[in-house]
Amino acid sequence: MDKEILIAIIGGLVTIVVGLITAFASYIGAIRGSKLQIEKDQQAMVLQRDADRKKRQLEYNEEIRYRRELIERIISHEIKDNFLKIKSDTFEREVLYSDNVKDVSIFFRKDFSFVEFDQAKYELIKYQSDKVSEVMLIYDAFKIIKRREMLKNFTPDELRELRKAYLICKERYS
Incomplete structure (x- = not known):
């Protein structure tokens, strides 16, 4: 064989080996690069998902807060109307700040409104x-008043609840 052919064969083999090594290295590099890109994309997706979840939770909490405040505002008008039906200086003097209420004969009006409360x-x-x-305590007191009608018909526990509810109403709705 001629020297030139031998050099050409060796050169061709070296070129093929270098090409194979280059192809293998490129393949490995592409795989690693793809894995890195996938991991980076997954991290970005997790961060975006967490941000979206936090945003949805904040929106949900804001909606809940708004609904609760709206309900409380609507009910507060009804509470005030009902409270004004029982509010009196006589009640405060003889019932609220007195220990002996059995001798006091107060008759309560029974035309309380429970429409908004019943709906909400x-x-x-x-x-x-x-x-x-507090709203539940106040409405319980209104219902006790409606049921008992006269102060002398109240049990000591009911009277205690009425006093507590009355003081809350006096503070918030007077």
């Missing part, structure tokens, strides 16, 4: 707050 009570119980607890 199932929505209200979804929210846990001091204000909701």
Whole structure:
């Protein structure tokens, strides 16, 4: 064989080996690069998903807060109207700040309104707050008044609830 052919064959083999090594290195590099890009995209997706979740949670919390405040505002008007029906200096003097109320004969008007409360009570119980607890206490007192009609018919526990509800109403709705 001629020297030139041998050099050409060796040169061709070296070129093929270098080409194979280059192709293999390119393949490995492409795989690693793809994996890195996939990981980076996954991290970006996780960050975006977390940001979207936080945004949705904030929107949900804001909606809940708005609905609760709206319900409380609507009900507060009804509470004020009902409270003004029982509010009196005589009641405060002889019942609220007195220990002996059995001798006091106060007859309560029975025309309380429960329309707004009855419509919103199932929505209200979804929210846990001091204000909701106060609203429930106040309406319980109104219902006791409606049921008992006269002060002398109240049990000591009912009278205690009435006093507590009355003081809350006096503070918030007078």
